[in-house]
Every structure is written in C-alpha cells, then in structure tokens.
Amino acid sequence: MDNFNRSICRLNTSSWKWKTANEHQLSFSIADSDYQTAPEIIAAIKKRCDHGIFGYTFVDDEYLEVLVNWVSRRYHYQIRKDWIIPCIGVIPSMAFSIEALTEPGDKIVVQSPVYDPFYAVVTQTNRTLVVNKLLRTENRYVMDFDDLEKCFKDGAKMMILCNPHNPVGRVWDQAELDRLVALCKQYQVILISDEIHCDFILAPKPFISIGKYLSEYDRVLICTAPSKTFNLAGLQNSNIFIPNPRFRAAYSKAAARHFIQSPNVLALTACKAAYALGEPWLEAQLEHLRKNYAFVKEFLVKELPMVKIADLEGTYLVWADLRFLNLTCQEITDGLLEQGMIIKAGETYGEGCNGFIRLNIACGINQLKAGMGMLKSFVLIHLNK
Ligand SMILES: Cc1ncc(COP(=O)(O)O)c(C=O)c1O
Incomplete structure (x- = not known):
C-alpha cells in the first residue's frame, strides 16, 4: 500500500476536517489531505525535535x-x-x-x-x-x-x-x-x-x-x-x-x-x-490525485450521469452540480451526512451556489470509493422520492 492510499484515522487529532465526524462518517470537506506528508519532511521535523531547544x-x-x-x-x-x-x-x-x-x-x-x-x-x-x-x-x-x-x-x-x-x-x-x-x-x-x-x-x-x-x-x-x-x-x-x-x-x-x-x-x-x-514526493502525489480524479469522473459518467462537475484543471477540490435535485444546501448537506459523507456546501463560496457541493479528493482511493458510494445512495434516494 503506497503512502497516499494508506488509511490513517484522523479522529481525535484536533483535525478541523474531521472535527464533527464519527467512525461511520467520512470527511471530504476542508482543504487538507488525508495522507502523511513526505518522509523527508517528517525526518527533518524529528531531527529538529531531537535537538530539544x-x-x-x-x-x-x-x-x-x-x-x-x-x-x-x-x-x-x-x-x-x-x-x-x-x-x-x-x-x-x-x-x-x-x-x-x-x-x-x-x-x-x-x-x-x-x-x-x-x-x-x-x-x-x-x-x-x-x-x-x-x-x-x-x-x-x-x-x-x-x-x-x-x-x-x-x-x-x-x-x-x-x-x-x-x-x-x-x-x-x-x-x-x-x-x-x-x-x-x-x-x-x-x-x-x-x-x-x-x-x-x-x-x-x-x-x-x-x-x-x-x-x-x-x-x-x-x-x-x-x-x-x-x-x-x-x-x-x-x-x-x-x-x-x-x-x-x-x-x-x-x-x-x-x-x-x-x-x-x-x-x-x-x-x-x-x-x-519534497519534489519527488509531490510528483507521486500528483499521479495519485490524477488517478483519484479519473476515478470520480468515470464513476459519475457510469453511475450518476446527472451529476456534472467542473473540469478539474488544478487543486484537489471537485465542484459538483447537484441542482437537478432541487434541494437547498442544508438539505444536501444533511442528506449526505445521513449517508456518512461530510462535504462543503456550495453556498459557502458565494451567492448563486445553491445546489453545488465541493468535494476534497486528497485521500486514499478506498475512502474516495466509499464516499462516491454515499453520494450515489443520497442521489438515488432523492430521485426515487
Ligand atoms: C485559495 C486559498 N487560499 C488560502 C487558503 C488558506 O491559507 P492559509 O491557511 O495559509 O491562510 C486556502 C485554504 O483552503 C485556500 O484554498
């Protein structure tokens, strides 16, 4: 299992992203990543800590x-x-x-x-x-x-x-x-x-x-x-x-x-x-994110073609349009949470963004797959209502 796909629990680590989550929920909200930083950086911090002053x-x-x-x-x-x-x-x-x-x-x-x-x-x-x-x-x-x-x-x-x-x-x-x-x-x-x-x-x-x-x-x-x-x-x-x-x-x-x-x-x-x-680690991370993004795109085309996303040229934040559901941001946030998925609602980012969500894909592939499953369950429940 590579560094980017190794699942590390962030509950009880004072992480803002995981602050409200329980062990059955997954967070795709705040813009940080769910994998460890480069080993070279961890080693440098440890070395500095060993100095003790x-x-x-x-x-x-x-x-x-x-x-x-x-x-x-x-x-x-x-x-x-x-x-x-x-x-x-x-x-x-x-x-x-x-x-x-x-x-x-x-x-x-x-x-x-x-x-x-x-x-x-x-x-x-x-x-x-x-x-x-x-x-x-x-x-x-x-x-x-x-x-x-x-x-x-x-x-x-x-x-x-x-x-x-x-x-x-x-x-x-x-x-x-x-x-x-x-x-x-x-x-x-x-x-x-x-x-x-x-x-x-x-x-x-x-x-x-x-x-x-x-x-x-x-x-x-x-x-x-x-x-x-x-x-x-x-x-x-x-x-x-x-x-x-x-x-x-x-x-x-x-x-x-x-x-x-x-x-x-x-x-x-x-x-x-x-x-x-850190450059080689960054290049490996970029490969990982490109794969994650490809997975999301493929998943949506196959499973949820009504969910349109903006082309992700940069960042690891996917901007998805759920307006076809005709729900408020609060209803979307609550509904996704019921399935276990924590996201950022569109209205956070300005007027006229009701119906959009922002998904952070800087995580391991298994977490992302589970999250997309939660999104699918939420959408299907509402389409069948
Ligand atoms: C565009 C942008 N600027 C700034 C920040 C936050 O930067 P800082 O924590 O250094 O203030 C973020 C964090 O998500 C961001 O997305």
Whole structure:
C-alpha cells in the first residue's frame, strides 16, 4: 500500500476536517489531505525535535535560498530573497496587504464563487467588497472581463485573484492572465494573486504565475505556501512575494502593527525540507490525485450521469452540480451526512451556489470509493422520492 492510499484515522487529532465526524462518517470537506506528508519532511521535523531547544528563531538564508530555487525550477520565474516575507498564513498576509495598500472603504474585487475567507478578508478590514462573478459554461468557468472592467472603471483599488481557483478548479490560461494584467495596469489596480494551490496542476497545461508578468506590471503581491502542497497547514506557514519596494515597506509596517513575527521553528524546518527535498514526493502525489480524479469522473459518467462537475484543471477540490435535485444546501448537506459523507456546501463560496457541493479528493482511493458510494445512495434516494 503506497503512502497516499494508506488509511490513517484522523479522529481525535484536533483535525478541523474531521472535527464533527464519527467512525461511520467520512470527511471530504476542508482543504487538507488525508495522507502523511513526505518522509523527508517528517525526518527533518524529528531531527529538529531531537535537538530539544525551541527558542526564538529567525528566517535564515537557507530558507530563502530553497524558496528562490523552488520558484525558478517549478514556476519558471525569478524572485529575489528580499521579496520574500514569511507569514503564518496566506489569509493573514492578505489582510496585511489590504491594510498596507488601501484605505477603509476602498473597493476590492473578488471573483465568485470563491474560497470564503476572500470575502471576509475584505469586509473585516472595512473595505468595500465588489464581486465579479465568474461565468459558467457546462463544465468550465471563465472570467467576465466586461464586468471586471466595469468594476475597475468604478474605482476598484485592488483585486484578489485565486489561481488555481478554489472551488471551480480553473488554472487560468495565458490569454486570460494577459488580459487581466493588462486591465489591472490600465486602471492601476493592485493585484494580490493567491497561488496556494499552484503545485496541484492536474491538466496537461502549465501553471502561469502572476510573477511572470513582473516586467510589465509590478503592483502585484504573490501568496504561496507549502501547506496544501505538502499537507502542512497545521504548522501555519506561508510566503508572500512583494517585488515592489514601496509595497514591501508598507506591508512590513502593517504586519508589525499586529505583532506578527515569522512562522514557528517547526514550520520553518518543514518548509525548508519540503522545497529542498519534497519534489519527488509531490510528483507521486500528483499521479495519485490524477488517478483519484479519473476515478470520480468515470464513476459519475457510469453511475450518476446527472451529476456534472467542473473540469478539474488544478487543486484537489471537485465542484459538483447537484441542482437537478432541487434541494437547498442544508438539505444536501444533511442528506449526505445521513449517508456518512461530510462535504462543503456550495453556498459557502458565494451567492448563486445553491445546489453545488465541493468535494476534497486528497485521500486514499478506498475512502474516495466509499464516499462516491454515499453520494450515489443520497442521489438515488432523492430521485426515487
Ligand atoms: C485559495 C486559498 N487560499 C488560502 C487558503 C488558506 O491559507 P492559509 O491557511 O495559509 O491562510 C486556502 C485554504 O483552503 C485556500 O484554498
């Protein structure tokens, strides 16, 4: 049994994803993975633990070096060490960016449906939320550039991009990003690009970071983290890249106002090991996720053809359309739970998402098979009512 298919019980481990589950239920909700991280990372953490002293720790040059190399090797652009500001999470770093670079009341654009803290990070910093809805075709979401331009014309100061996109699974194409960056430049909109899922590219297409546009436009901030890629979210570690020196200084001041220091010693250790040694493990994980996704697609075509899913170009989060059931999100969540399946309901991600669910497929194949069986039972019960 390989690492990705070995079933490890997460009940009673303070896992958010499994918090409400009992031994008869399976969770496909929060975006972390149900398999162990890379052995190289576990070994590095154990070694650091054996040292036994966990005093105040700074971000050393080796940490910055492995990150610079990872970005150049995997995303094919060059960052400088002084652009990197480690943080305890992508969302906190977004909040500091907003506080640093906009004023209360300023308009900030997000593209719905989207990971729900994108809304909260705007409203809870007392900025004005502007929603640019993605357009849905049967199995794919695209950007509504006409509406986006209206938002920018209307005075938006900032936009938060999700690439790859949670929950709709898009990895934005070159043409789309060209157009987006050109619009940001035209209207001088600051662009925060959340690239936390960028190591999960399942489709045969490249991931294009906003970092590739720096020579054209540098009013950008790029958020990355090893947390999804290597299943380290509980260690709380992210990195924001800020090429623009004025933005960097403002960001640092905003972060300092919250007395946020660098990530903890084990997070720094894990991040270094991940980016220095974790690449073969990541490639194996990607193979596993591609197989899981192929299984889900095949299962749905054969067993539940009425359930349509958005093409999963990136992330490990499947966005499924159950609107044919004519049920509310609550009814879907409750009904699936009765079968033993815990999911995230569509309405979490924005208005107009009633009837959708998000399924996390970063688990062993047996768990996924059992989950799809639960989904089938739920759908059939409701179709036969
Ligand atoms: C798009 C996106 N951004 C950010 C996060 C959370 O990042 P962090 O835990 O580093 O704040 C998630 C977690 O699911 C996510 O999907």
